[in-house]
Amino acid sequence: MNSLGRILAVAHKEFLQLARDRMTFGMIVMIPLVQLLLFGYAINTMVRNIPIAVVDLSGSAAARVIIEQVRVNQVVDIVSYLPTPQQAEAAVIAGEVRAALIFPRDLARRIASGATVGQWLVDGSDTTVSQVLLGLRNMPLRLDAGAPAGAYQASEPSFEVSLFFNPERRSAVNIVPGLTAIVLTMTMILFTSLALVRERELGNMELLITTPIHPLELMVGKLVPYTLVGLVQVVIILGLGHVIFAVPFAGGLGTLAIATLSFIAASLTLGLLLSTIARTQLQAMQLTVFILLPSILLSGFMFPYDAMPEVAQWIAEALPATHYVRLVRAVVLRGAELHQLSGDILWLCTFTLVVLLVATARFNKRLD
């Protein structure tokens, strides 16, 4: 079993080097941690505390009730009360507030007749912000408490209010499992592509290829330690995601492990393939970004897969990350079983095998 011995020798050596390379070792832990906090928090705070101004021309009790209701949803932060609509407009233009809410003099009459109660002046230059404020237009109002005109019976719009009022929980639940796919794509491809290119740059490769080692033994030996690294990263993301962002975990650990291992294998072999193409570590990094960007944009991590044009879907299907985003969400959020996921797992395994063979064929035990 010389072959197994050589694979183990490479794996062992790789472990030793990894353990001594503090920079890389730190990155293994820090990349998932930082990404988790960045994505987890940044996306949540996006739709909160938007500064607005209020102009109440009616001066009525009903207006105060509505203002209070707008305020408690935490989407907006009322920073000023202004006397005239003209001043409110000026404040929006000046960028002091993102929007202004204006109540007309005849507010009581409008409430009684079920008409529109007020007007939003919205700064449309930030589409995300304006999208959120446009949603406020349909906010349901309850005026039974202390309202003189009795229960408000406006033509209540039937919008997805619940999604709107709870953006925090839903986005984190969606983001965190998908994030494992992105972090693994980044680190797995980068580490393996660098590992081989570094040996070539430092001259280790010239010695290695004069030994009896077979390219496949070298490649497999290098994959072993990084597989464990990938598993550690998944544990960090899903574990902290559970603790910090209360991401539920519906599925089985075994199912998740199988799905994750098949994705790690696919990413690692892709990294090996890149390392047979790149000549320098810089090129290896650039090639990794070349894979990483479409993985972020097209995998369904950020934008829904179903909404993409057909061509984009084809590209997405070719990326391992797309299949893993599907797998990890299915397992973690919907509690899917292995037999329901066989399509994506099979695809990842086939991808791994084909890419590993191509990478081995491309890896020449010659210098020319």
Add this chain to the structure above:
Amino acid sequence: MTELAITARGLTRRFGELTAVDHIDLSVEKGRIFGFLGPNGSGKTTAIRMLCGLLTPSEGEVAVLGRSIPAEAEKLRLEIGYMTQKFSLYTDLTTLENLRFMARVYGLAHGQRRQRIDEVLQQFGLTELRDRQLHAMSGGQRQRVALAVATLHRPTLLFLDEPTSAVDPQNRRDFWEKLFDLSEAGTTILVSTHYMDEAERCHRLAILERGKVRRDDSPQALMAALEGRVVEVSGSGLRALREQLMARPDVVSAAQQGSRLRVLFDEETTAPLDRLQAAAQHQTCQLARPNLEDVFMAATAGERR
């Protein structure tokens, strides 16, 4: 007839427009130390890489230990050891870790491994350095580790590409003592160098320049062939004399060494001492024993003119 470890006929390697190795013929006898002497860029490394099977020759035939290269290069792996010009072990690993890794890669049996590693540690004086990482070692220490690794699997043929370029003279001498030990034990060694003193230690020497073998013989024979062509001049006004001599067609080279000027005449020149005395009337002239530098100058003269 002596057995040959390496034979090469018309070995050539081109990189685009550049011909790095240009139709060289080589015969390396078993159990000998064979040297490649030449300046940087003369094709030494390219030639060695082709002999190891790392580079495919553009032209020519090579047989190493009876196997045709590069076709059968993989079968040779266990029989050859290679020390690269650029240090190629893992500097973030210790001596022992490097040796263990290579021992497993070479497929040494488990029981044999520890014993053989202890052997080379002792042989190359590395026992005290066994747990030190290679980046914390001097050039000489690293070269000893590299040689230990290259000989770990007991190869019968060793390729050493400028093994002592980062090593001080004392360590260089020690290093060569190890090479003679290995040679004594029957290992064939092909070593490249640009140091004259190292080249002189080889059993046989090929002088490479611009991809061509200019001379190929034992160092002693190469030097003997120049007998009577080297004259040393001592006295004053040597710089002016050198200018004057360099312009003459019959002078191959004139190089000052301290208070002497060493002048090498070309092959056709008869009675160089008399000729030189005629030119250098105020100085004393005498015939000198040729050294390898003279050989090198004479061998590469055609190209420089």
